[in-house]
Amino acid sequence: MHLIRSMGHQCCTKQKVKRGLWSPEEDKKLIRYITTHGHGSWSSVPKLAGLQRCGKSCRLRWINYLRPDVKRGSFTAQEERMIIDVHRILGNRWAQIAKHLPGRTDNEIKNFWNSCIKKKLQAQGIDPDTHNLNSLKYEHNYPIINEAEVLSDYNITHQKQNQVFTLSSHADHSSTGTNTLISVSFPFAPPPYVSSSDQHSSSYLGFSTCNPQNPSMSQAFLDNETQSLTRSVQIPISASQPCGFGITDEIYNMWGCDGADFEGSIGTARHVEPNTMLMETEKNNGWSGKQIVDSISFGSSNFYDLDLVWSSTMSCGMYENENLNTMH
DNA sequence: AATGGCTCCAACCGCGTCGAC
DNA sequence: TGTCGACGCGGTTGGAGCCAT
Numbered sequence: 001m002h003l004i005r006s007m008g009h010q011c012c013t014k015q016k017v018k019r020g021l022w023s024p025e026e027d028k029k030l031i032r033y034i035t036t037h038g039h040g041s042w043s044s045v046p047k048l049a050g051l052q053r054c055g056k057s058c059r060l061r062w063i064n065y066l067r068p069d070v071k072r073g074s075f076t077a078q079e080e081r082m083i084i085d086v087h088r089i090l091g092n093r094w095a096q097i098a099k100h101l102p103g104r105t106d107n108e109i110k111n112f113w114n115s116c117i118k119k120k121l122q123a124q125g126i127d128p129d130t131h132n133l134n135s136l137k138y139e140h141n142y143p144i145i146n147e148a149e150v151l152s153d154y155n156i157t158h159q160k161q162n163q164v165f166t167l168s169s170h171a172d173h174s175s176t177g178t179n180t181l182i183s184v185s186f187p188f189a190p191p192p193y194v195s196s197s198d199q200h201s202s203s204y205l206g207f208s209t210c211n212p213q214n215p216s217m218s219q220a221f222l223d224n225e226t227q228s229l230t231r232s233v234q235i236p237i238s239a240s241q242p243c244g245f246g247i248t249d250e251i252y253n254m255w256g257c258d259g260a261d262f263e264g265s266i267g268t269a270r271h272v273e274p275n276t277m278l279m280e281t282e283k284n285n286g287w288s289g290k291q292i293v294d295s296i297s298f299g300s301s302n303f304y305d306l307d308l309v310w311s312s313t314m315s316c317g318m319y320e321n322e323n324l325n326t327m328h
Numbered sequence: 329a330a331t332g333g334c335t336c337c338a339a340c341c342g343c344g345t346c347g348a349c
Numbered sequence: 350t351g352t353c354g355a356c357g358c359g360g361t362t363g364g365a366g367c368c369a370t
Contacts, residue, residue, distance in 0.1 A: 021338070021364085043355065059356080060339065095358060106358075111337050 018052045022061055026051055030058055031066055064105045071103025075112055083109060084117060088131040 018026075033049035039062065042055035051058065064070070075083075079101055086097045094106035094113075101109065113128075121128040 019340075041355075055355085056341095056357095057339075063357095064338075092359065107338075110359075115336055 017046075017054045017057070019057070022065075026053070027061070027066060030061060034062060034066075060107075064107045069103055070105065075104075079104070080112075080117060083113065084121070084131075087113065087117075091129075 022030075029049050029051055030045075033045065037048070039045055039059070042059040045051070045055055045058045046053045049058070053061075082100055083097060086100050090096050092110075094110045098104055098106040098109050118128045121131075
């Protein structure tokens with residue numbers, strides 16, 4: 001039944017290899033060998049395990065099927081939601097997506113996407129590649145806080161890839177010491193697996209300020225009608241206490257941004273160590289400085305969801321003193 | 329019961345990346 | 350610096366199984 005060919009992968013051109021479905025006997029041989037010796041170099045596994053397969057085939061069989069921690073069975077609704085959310089950000093990077101679903105393989109997720117999720121999204125009028133609605137009504141429903149310039153900027157840029165989010169700041173450099181309102185607005189609802197308390201926490205959205213000790217000044221609003229989320233925080237501007245907001249290093253890396261992208265912003269934050277951020281603010285206007293602040297717990301279950309809330313279709317811009325400075 | 333179309337998913341293929349030399 | 354082999358990833362294929370006719 002199985003074909004035996006003398007051609008195939010580079011790693012097995014010197015031997016006759018079996019292709020096609022694996023028999024239970026072959027599975028047993030591979031399991032026995034790897035559980036005893038580990039896989040080591042995959043190219044040497046077939047010979048040492050007594051299999052007429054190429055190393056590549058052995059690796060694939062182990063990773064996608066025989067590995068003891070592989071999760072079998074149907075995807076749950078939560079897993080499905082997770083896949084959609086991560087795919088919105090990462091696109092067809094199945095291996096990266098699989099890291100968010102313990103026990104699931106990239107191949108399994110890819111198959112599930114192509115056979116099931118893709119069709120569901122299309123049935124809902126959503127382009128599975130871009131996650132945009134096929135109609136343009138989305139553009140008119142944009143729930144940004146205010147200011148025509150920002151809305152205009154958003155409308156121009158929100159379709160661009162590699163943009164992260166929209167920020168607006170009512171910073172007034174001439175009045176240091178007064179409170180500054182920073183808002184982050186997301187034109188979609190938080191994922192269902194983010195608890196309502198997390199939505200209001202200072203760490204949610206990967207958004208940090210230098211004034212986290214005053215959470216009472218921080219608020220989040222979920223507009224049920226537009227399904228948008230706005231998070232606001234008031235922080236003092238002063239020369240002695242740098243103010244700012246930030247996005248995490250992970251987000252920087254994910255979108256290929258660096259600090260230069262945020263020139264003109266009132267501040268940025270970088271993840272420098274686990275659980276810390278380095279806040280960096282402009283070196284002018286009397287409030288420049290750097291400060292290590294407590295931040296988000298990378299890797300914790302709460303923060304695990306962070307990168308899922310960013311949308312690839314949102315713009316990344318802010319303005320100060322009514323002067324629009326975009327960050328892209 | 330036979331058959332043809334369709335779906336799903338395990339496995340394959342080609343390519344890019346990385347490290348060793 | 351260039352070459353080679355191993356590995357990992359994403360796209361694609363092909364066959365088993367299901368369903369309608």
